[in-house]
Structures are given as C-alpha cells and as structure tokens.
Amino acid sequence: MTDLIESPFGYSDGDVDTNRSDAVTLNELADQRYSRRTLLRGSSAIVAATMGGSLLAACDSNDSFRADVPPTVTAGGAVTTSGGRLVTLTGTAYDDKAITAVAWTQTAGPTVTLSNANQDIATFLVPAVAQQTVLTFQFAATDNSGHTSTATTTVTVNPPALGFTAVAKNKLDVVTVPTGYTVSVINRTGDPIAAGVAAYKNDGTDTNFAQRIGDHGDALYWYGLSATGTRDPNSSTRGLLVQNHENINDQYLHVAGATTVNGARPESEAQKEIDCHGVSVTELVEGANRAWTVKQDSTFNRRITPATAMAFNGPAKGSDLLKTAFSPTGVAGRGTINNCANGTTPWGSALTCEENWAGYFRRSGDNANRSAKELTALSRYGVTSSTGSYGWSTVVAADAANTLFRRWDARAGTGAATTDFRNEPNQFGWVVEFDPYSPTSTPRKRTALGRMGHEGCWPGAFVVGKKPAWYMGDDSRREYMYKFVSATAWVAADADATDRLAIGDKYLDSGTLYVAKFNADGSGTWLPLVFGQNGLDGSNAAYPFADQADILVNTRLAADKLGATPMDRPEWTASNPVTGEIYLTLTNNNAAGRPLNGTDAANPRHYNDPKGSTAQFGNPNGHIIRIKEADTEATSFTWDIYAFGAGADLDKTNINLSSLDASNDFSSPDGLVFARATHAGGQVKPMMWLQTDDGAYTDVTNCMMLAAQPGTVGDGGARTITNTGSGGATATQATRIGAAPGANLRRFLVGPIECEITGVDSTPDGRTLFVGIQHPGEGGTPAAPTSHWPDSQAGGAVAATIRPRSAVVVITKNDGGVVGL
Structure with a gap:
C-alpha cells in the first residue's frame, strides 16, 4: 500500500481516505487499451476484444505496464503470387503503451513501390520476374517509450x-467481363468534346459532329499527360485517348434513316455522315474511386475528319498522280477516311491508317477519258462504284464553291487532271501521322509507306543504331x-523531341518498302518494292511503272509483279515487346478468294463451318501468323501459325488445329495488341489482346x-492436313503450326449484340484498359434497334426505341492490379 502523505498541520481531514497510488484507474486503462494500434483499428470486433477480455485481466498486476517491455508485432503469413497482381501486407502491433509509429520496409528482392508504407496495411503491385523470386518485407512498430519491435x-x-x-460465350446485350472487374463507358458516338456543345439526344436530330465523338470507334491508343499538361509517356492518370472512326451506322444518325431527294443526298445529312468519320482526340482524367471522365472543354480535344487539311510527304509528294482541282501541285490534301487500325511512334506521334476508302468514290462511264494504266490501277484498287458509298457526290452544296462533296465524284472529264477529281482516290489509302499533343498541327500522309487498304502500321523494336521498321496488313482477301524500313538508324534522343512531326520526317519519309513472301518450309523473304529492281520499271507489261x-x-500492282504471297485478309500487326x-x-477467306486448290502453307485451310443451314466453305474462322527476324533490317524471316480460329466442336485433326475449347474458341481474328512493356503484363512473357470481327460464328x-501469352515461332512443328471442298473433293496441305495455346489463351470479354470488338490499349501501369465497341445493333432500324447498348450496360429495362452507339469501355480490376493478370 502506498504511504499516506501527512498534512503539515497534523490533520489531513478527508485526505486520510484518499488512495494516492500511481496505479492506472479503470477509465485510464480503458482509454489506453482503446488507443492501441492494431491491424483492424476501428473494427468493432477488435475493439470489443480489447475492451472486454483484456480490461479486467490488466487489473491483476502492474507487470504488463513495465516501461522496458517492447511492442508485440506480427507481419502476416507468407504469400505466393505472380507478376502484375496486387499484394496486401498485413501488420499488427500491440502494447500496453501507445504505439507511435509503424512502418513497412522491403528488405530483399526486386524493389517495389509500397503504398501506405507507414500504416498497418500496405500494398504493392508485384513486379514481373522471369523465375520464382522471393521478396522479403519487415514490419516495425515503435511505442511511446521508444521501443521498436519488428517482424518479417x-x-x-x-x-x-x-x-x-x-468468360463464357454469350449473346447478351452487354459487355461481359470476368468476376472481379468493373466496366464503365466513355466516348459514345455523339458525345460532345468542345465547350458549349449540347449533350447528345440520340434521336437523329443532333448536328455538329465536327465537335462530337465520331461513329464506329476503332483502333485506339493512350498518350500520357503530365499534371502541367505536357507530354508524359508514363502518366497513367491523365492523358489523351486517340481513336479512329472507321465508318457509320447511317440509319441511327438521322431521324428516320438516311434519305435521298430527287436522286441527291441532303447536304445536312451528308455533312453529318462525313464528319462522323476520321479520328478523335480526347483528354481523360482518373478521379476519385478510379472513375474516369472526359474533359469536354480540354484544349487538346480534336476531331480530324475527311475535311481536315493534310500535307503529303515522302517520295510521292507532288506526283502527277496526286494532282486535283483542289491540289494542282499534288502536295496538299483534305482529310482521312475509313480509319481502321493504327500505329504509333516512340517520339509520341500517332499513326492512323486508311483502309476501305475505295468504295466512297463514284466512278463509272469515264473509260474513254482514262489511259490503260489508269484503268488497270482503278480496277486493282476497286474504285469502280457507280454511286459511291452514301452518295455524297450527289449533294448539291448551297455554296457552289464548296467541293467537299464534289470531290467524291472521281469521274474523269476531258480536260486536265487538275480540272476535276479523277485523282482524288489516289489521295487516300495512306498512313497518316499526326501529333496528338498539338491540336492545330497539320497531319502528314507518309507516302513512303505505300498506298493500299492499310489496316494497321505497327512498329517493331527500336534499337539504337538499327533502322526501325513498321509492319502492315492490306485488308482484303488475297x-x-x-x-x-526507315533509311535512318534510330537515335534514342529523338524519342524526347518536341517537334514530333519533324522527327517523323526523319524516319518515315525515306526508306524501303517490302512485301512478304512465305515459303512452304517455314522461311520467308522480304521483297523490296524499289523502282528499277526486279522488273519494277517501264518494262512491266501488266503495268509499266x-x-x-x-x-x-x-503498291498492290508492284507487289503482284514480285510474286508476294496472297493472304487470308491480312489485318492488324503487333510486335511482341520481349x-x-x-x-x-x-481474318478469314471464302471459297471464291481461296478455293480448295488455292491454299498454301501460310494459308492452309479449306473447310466448311456451316452457319445454320448456310455453308461456309473456305477459311471462315481465320488464323494468326507470326514471323521471327534477326532484327528490323532483316530481309528474311521464319514463320509459323500461332493459332487457328475455330469452334471447339470442329475436327481437331484438320480444322481446329489449335485444339481450342469452350474457354478460348474464336472466329475471325482482327484487332491484335501486345501489352505495354511498361508494366508486368508486357514483360517476361507478354500478354496479347486478340479481338474478333466475326460473321461466321x-x-x-x-x-x-x-487474352493470350504466346510462345515463340517454332514451338510447334510441321503438320499436313486434309482440306475439303464443297463437292466433297479433298486435298492435302502442309503447314507450320505453333504449340496449342491451351490455358494461355482464354476469353476475357464478350461484347453486345451485333458489335465488333476493335481497339485496345492500357495506361502505362496496366491498371486501366480501354476497349472499343463498334457498331452494336448494326442490323437494326431507327424504329426497331437490334441493340440498346451502351444504355443496356447498366441493366434493368431500356426503352425499345433507344438507339445503340459505338463507345469505349474502361475496364479496371477491382483490387487495383494489372488487368488480365
């Protein structure tokens, strides 16, 4: 018992009954217990346990409150995971004194960035490793007496x-993703991207598509922005989304569908349809709770349409073949159209590719005014329509000087080429480079890369001292x-240049264009398309160059002359970053494009995959080929076929050669992109996104x-298959097949009704994925739409008259990890 303190006056009155002990009172003990730090502080269960069981026990002795007793800590159990996933470290600390600080520290293994390192719960994204690797972490807690304890x-x-x-195959009217992921929607057709532009009513009355998101969103790419609005390739929270707009669903753009009056299209309708094509650039920002918004009034926002001023660069600049009434010198152009796949550059510019442009032009009945060479070229490129898509050439413009409609009439008159638009088709079919960070800059058509139905233009590896290369498909059967290959070797410092189009001049205006020839033995050759070589000159009888x-x-005529290998609709190209x-x-072929006796090793299948009662002979499900080179300058390569599209139920001996099952069977591969090398998904064994544009399945x-994690060229072997024709005839074909993808290929997403999935990219950290959903409900009418997406994405009842729209979905993983891993 503590001694009493006597009063100096010899009498203490009530002080005699006062306990002067230093022992903690019941209330003080409760307060102290409640203040201790634990993993789940704030949790009612932890508070109850602390205030209940420990409170009375602590009254039995003062030993537990000795100043020299350090905290007790734990660091949680060991964890096994894989690259790109989110790990949560769980620490606990308790003491009879207050815990003043806790901290997580990494003590071994590849360095990671810890979030909330000074709290009980810390997280980090797991780095990519090539082999099993152990990371070690220490949790430390310090009390108010200065004692520290650690656990590992x-x-x-x-x-x-x-x-x-x-994800299971389905025919729902939503975007279906795996459990653990969230989908939101941005950049719908018609969404305003300029200040003061009204919200889209989606009833056919909207106008001003030069300041709205276009239709048929296609390939897309993320360009990062810093907090101050400058280029930052590593930014994952603010950036520019560049997206192509390939085509239109004209029935939904107008009140009751497209109309024609006395054989002519109304100017207002045609203007809307034209402006819906091209490219959009929009600024995106990640906000609270990982919600993404489009900054409608951003100064970076831009629409590039078929009316946007263009400049021609490269060897064809100023050629007589590019001269028109608008551009009598052949150095200027207007606009870009039918923009499908894309490309990019390390210096931060965007490449957009003009694909099925030929059908937009009206041209017939002018053979007498054309040379034999012109007729050969026009036929080879399919510029043969008697009306032109959407009939834009029939518009009678209110302004007689406006040639934006007349340009689509490519019929030759009796005067010079500069008096009409006979050469206007030659102004399309190019790869166009533009600077997304400079909204007033003039895009440049890079003629050194050739003119065709450009599907994509994807770069290979950039190695200092080596000439970089871009790879392209010409999207048509056969x-x-x-x-x-650029004429200039890569200089790393050019990646940081601020005049990005000038760097494009350096690498994209001079070089060698090649076309591929695939040999039966798994080898291949790049054939140079160079004037004066291999008969590419005036002596060529079919077309004298x-x-x-x-x-x-x-370009197509030159490739014909060299004997390049006709392919089953070559579309997107992609480069494995490792x-x-x-x-x-x-994508596919049919019996007319490649009959039973027309197969070859690189395009080996001919079979029937009936759709209901309709036969589909040829290669209706498509395949994916891959090549391996020594470097980008190589003129030879080896190849095999990574995967064959097919239903899981089809014959695995001759048709379903990749042994696909219900988790990964697909048809008509189209979009193809590898994950960025800036995150775990694009490292070690990079993840590849594969999208379909299917009619067969x-x-x-x-x-x-x-999503896939492919192997390498040569991981399979040679195979001979038996093909079947429509009359029951058979023929054998040797080919080269990669290893069956198995679980390294699986379905991540299924889109809404009648859509095409096209366009995919992520933020540099891989935690946000952008995916294009094109033309949902394309078979419907204004009165009876066949899809109501994206309105249907939210679930619940949707009015039967709601019109569908193309849009971009934003996909995030609920735990914050890399999408797909």
Missing part, C-alpha cells in the same frame, strides 16, 4: 500469368503483308476479346 514476412513471386476465369512515286501510289516477333491477324456468340 515473405512474398514468393512467380512469372506473370493470366489471372481470370474465362492481299499482302508489308514492312517499311514510271518512277518510285508510281510504285508507292500503286521477343520482337511480329504477329498478323488473317455469331450464331453462337457475340464478338469477343481474348
């Missing part, structure tokens, strides 16, 4: 692997694969997107 835990990391359960500009304007191997989607499922 380990995280065992395996190489990155796909980390989701495959067309070719190309690559352009005048110069290099003639070869580039009429191996450098190039992938090319071959839509009786079973809507179009889809799959």
